[in-house]
Amino acid sequence: MSTDDHPLHPEFDDPDRVENVLRPRLLEDFLGQEQVKDNLRVFIRAARERGESLDHVFLSGPPGLGKTTLATIMAHEMGTDLRITAAPALDKPKDLAGILTSLQEGTVFFIDEIHRLKASLEEMLYVAMEDYEIDWVIGQGPSARTLRVPLPRFTLVGATTRPGMVASPLYTRFGIPIRLDYYSREELGSIIRRSAAILEVRIEENAVEALADSCRGTPRVANRLLRRMRDFAQVLAQGVITTSVVYQGMERLNIDRHGLEEQDRQILRAIIEMYGGGPVGAETLAISVGEELDSLEVFYEPFLIQQGLLQRTARGRIVTRRAYQVLGMPESTPPVEGEHREDQGSLF
Numbered sequence: 001m002s003t004d005d006h007p008l009h010p011e012f013d014d015p016d017r018v019e020n021v022l023r024p025r026l027l028e029d030f031l032g033q034e035q036v037k038d039n040l041r042v043f044i045r046a047a048r049e050r051g052e053s054l055d056h057v058f059l060s061g062p063p064g065l066g067k068t069t070l071a072t073i074m075a076h077e078m079g080t081d082l083r084i085t086a087a088p089a090l091d092k093p094k095d096l097a098g099i100l101t102s103l104q105e106g107t108v109f110f111i112d113e114i115h116r117l118k119a120s121l122e123e124m125l126y127v128a129m130e131d132y133e134i135d136w137v138i139g140q141g142p143s144a145r146t147l148r149v150p151l152p153r154f155t156l157v158g159a160t161t162r163p164g165m166v167a168s169p170l171y172t173r174f175g176i177p178i179r180l181d182y183y184s185r186e187e188l189g190s191i192i193r194r195s196a197a198i199l200e201v202r203i204e205e206n207a208v209e210a211l212a213d214s215c216r217g218t219p220r221v222a223n224r225l226l227r228r229m230r231d232f233a234q235v236l237a238q239g240v241i242t243t244s245v246v247y248q249g250m251e252r253l254n255i256d257r258h259g260l261e262e263q264d265r266q267i268l269r270a271i272i273e274m275y276g277g278g279p280v281g282a283e284t285l286a287i288s289v290g291e292e293l294d295s296l297e298v299f300y301e302p303f304l305i306q307q308g309l310l311q312r313t314a315r316g317r318i319v320t321r322r323a324y325q326v327l328g329m330p331e332s333t334p335p336v337e338g339e340h341r342e343d344q345g346s347l348f
Helices: 014-020 034-050 066-080 094-100 119-131 185-199 205-212 219-234 243-252 260-274 282-289 295-307 321-327
Strands: 058-062 082-086 106-114 134-140 145-150 155-158 175-180 310-313 318-321
Touching: 014 134, 014 185, 034 066, 034 175, 058 066, 066 082, 066 106, 066 155, 082 205, 094 119, 094 134, 094 145, 119 134, 119 155, 185 205, 205 219, 205 243, 219 243, 260 282, 260 310, 260 318, 260 321, 282 295, 295 310
Parallel strands: 058 155, 058 175, 082 106, 106 155
Antiparallel strands: 134 145, 310 318
16 A cells, blocks of 8 residues: 555554644644734735745744744745755855755755854855845856846745844845744644544543643644654554544653643753752753753753743853742752852853
């Protein structure tokens, strides 16, 4: 039997393929981020009515909130092609030049992790974004000369989880800056219902609410957990996702009812047990829990801060009283302000 006959069957559950099935292609199907959608709707309509390409768009926010999805929607709404790459994949100017010169008129060119773009490539983009041309050096030594190559008018969509690391000259060339925020419980519930309908899986309303509480405010996590709950429901509950299935599934996945995964709890426990509740520097903390510094700062900390469990201060990371309550640990004596810690490490 071909996998094409059952594209959504768990036996053939390719995460990337299923994610593409769940990914909306129109703004009206993109749930949440209402102000962002309202503004984009205006910008897209105005550009189409003038027969122009959409202005360059800068997308920032935590991972999993829909940056790639929005780029796909922009291309679809504008009726143009979409080219996708990531900054680490662009090593030399010729790599970027090859893509730019192959774009069609109005193409949406999406660069993920744009904060990791090399300086030489950024400088090439300055001219490409403003003048729709690139400078190309022909020859070597004294006989070398610069040739200016024209480009079609395209839309660059740059996405990043670290907007502060994007060079100011590059950032200011984006005409439409967009910041994506974590989704509310209600918005995640709507996303779960939509995805369940697409996957043709039955889910009780109470189970939707229980699942929404555990999704870290992120649609990508919501869809991932929904697929796993579908598996548990198929084997344990006649195919229906109930509240019991959600709670049992979350326990098996080591996710508590606050949406905290084991590494989240480990980070909080390390600050409490090893550093008296803080402050402790990010580098020291990352080493303590065996995590990459970038993952700690980009994936774990924003959610813990948003949940009121962690604070970033000038002296380091500090857990809150709520963290003790969530972990069921006795609250330790708060650090004395101004106290010096030799184990504090790097502040950021």
